[in-house]
Amino acid sequence: MTAINxxxxxxxxxxxxxxxxxxxxxxxxxxxxxxxxxxxxxGDEELSKDLAQETFVKAWLxxxxxxxxxxxxxxxxxxxxxxxxxxxxxxxxxxxINDAKQLATLTPNTDRNIDFTRALGILKGEERTAMLLFYMxxxxxNKIARIMNCPAGTVxxxxxxxxxxxxxxxxxxxxxx
Amino acid sequence: xxxxxxxxxxxxxNRTEIPDNDFSKQVQNHLPARNSMLSQIISPICxxxxxxxxxxxxxxxxxxxxxxxxxxxxxxxxxxSVDSIMTYFGxxxxxxxxxxxTVETDFS
Numbered sequence: 480m481t482a483i484n485x486x487x488x489x490x491x492x493x494x495x496x497x498x499x500x501x502x503x504x505x506x507x508x509x510x511x512x513x514x515x516x517x518x519x520x521x522g523d524e525e526l527s528k529d530l531a532q533e534t535f536v537k538a539w540l541x542x543x544x545x546x547x548x549x550x551x552x553x554x555x556x557x558x559x560x561x562x563x564x565x566x567x568x569x570x571x572x573x574x575x576i577n578d579a580k581q582l583a584t585l586t587p588n589t590d591r592n593i594d595f596t597r598a599l600g601i602l603k604g605e606e607r608t609a610m611l612l613f614y615m616x617x618x619x620x621n622k623i624a625r626i627m628n629c630p631a632g633t634v635x636x637x638x639x640x641x642x643x644x645x646x647x648x649x650x651x652x653x654x655x656x
Numbered sequence: 657x658x659x660x661x662x663x664x665x666x667x668x669x670n671r672t673e674i675p676d677n678d679f680s681k682q683v684q685n686h687l688p689a690r691n692s693m694l695s696q697i698i699s700p701i702c703x704x705x706x707x708x709x710x711x712x713x714x715x716x717x718x719x720x721x722x723x724x725x726x727x728x729x730x731x732x733x734x735x736x737s738v739d740s741i742m743t744y745f746g747x748x749x750x751x752x753x754x755x756x757x758t759v760e761t762d763f764s
Contacts, residue, residue, distance in 0.1 A: 498687055505680040513674045528679070535683045595670040614667035646658040649666065654658060 480507040485551050492542050501542070505535050508552060511616060512559050518611050519563050519604075522596040530566060534559040549625060556616070556626045560608060567604070601648055606641035609634050700754055707750050719743055 485507075491500035512534060516527040537558050545554055599607050605627065612623045620638075624631040658666075711719065722743040729736035 496689075498684055501687065502680050502684040505683050506676060509676055509679050509683075510674045513679070514672065517674070531679075532683050532686065536686060536688070539687050595666075598666075610667075614664050615671050642660075642663060645663060645666075649658045649663075654662070654666065 486547065489542070489545065489547075489551060492539070493545070501539055504551070508555055509535075511552070512555055515556065515611060515616060516559055516563060518596070518599060518615070519607065521600060526566075530562050531559070534562045537562065550622075553618075553622050553625055556612065556618075557628070560626055564604070598645060598648055598652075601644055602641050606637045606644070609637035610641040610645065613638055703750055703754055707747075710746075719747070723747075 485504070488500045488504050491497040492504070509531065513527055513531045516530045516534070517524065520526045520530070534555065538555055541558075545551065599610075602610060608627060609623055612618045612626060613620070618626070620631050620634050623634045627634065722737075722740040726736045726740035726744050728734075729740070
């Protein structure tokens with residue numbers, strides 16, 4: 480979707496309350512948002528779908544507060560991130576690097592078919608979020624910082640630790656062979 | 657050690673496009689009603705302009721006379737004139753509408 484089309488659709492939704500225009504925005508962004516939430520929820524398809532729906536409903540209700548200074552997609556990711564963390568109040572039990580090695584050796588892989596969800600499971604919530612937004616959704620560190628509402632330096636720290644953990648896990652799973 | 661490109665490839669290999677399958681329509685059907693910003697801005701403005709025109713055309717003194725006539729009639733337990741009652745309720749309705757519109761407008 481071009482920037483002009485997006486601006487027109489957002490304007491129609493804000494000024495005229497046009498649901499059809501907002502629906503076209505949903506069509507454009509439902510895949511990345513649902514994919515993001517799917518990976519955050521350990522591959523729970525139904526839960527990620529519900530959270531995605533909640534994300535778009537919240538976006539509709541607060542669209543008047545959207546400022547064109549940021550991209551619409553960045554603003555949507557921010558809402559999705561908050562929706563997910565509102566839902567997941569409990570702290571995730573995550574593995575440290577040593578546990579990652581142990582887990583990888585228990586199920587040795589001789590090919591590159593590594594379980595993606597399992598690999599992400601070794602990361603803490605913020606690390607997983609930063610890694611997904613950076614490597615999978617191809618967002619810049621500044622945009623990720625706006626989505627996670629933290630400084631860019633904190634995002635870099637999450638990425639550093641995430642890369643370290645995942646690299647160890649993949650190495651011991653035989654990904655680089 | 658896994659390098660940066662291999663790590664990126666790992667994510668790209670697992671990146672899938674999720675088909676819509678009527679998801680957007682389902683969400684659209686669940687969208688609650690909300691007032692458009694345009695109606696929230698235009699309605700109070702039109703009301704204020706209407707009031708201004710009414711006062712400038714009819715005359716503030718005429719309105720004042722009608723309201724005083726209403727007050728006098730009520731004070732002396734007399735039936736007020738239709739003109740004074742209509743003037744009173746017209747002003748009251750306009751003020752209530754402006755008040756509600758101002759309260760409901762989202763200034764965030």
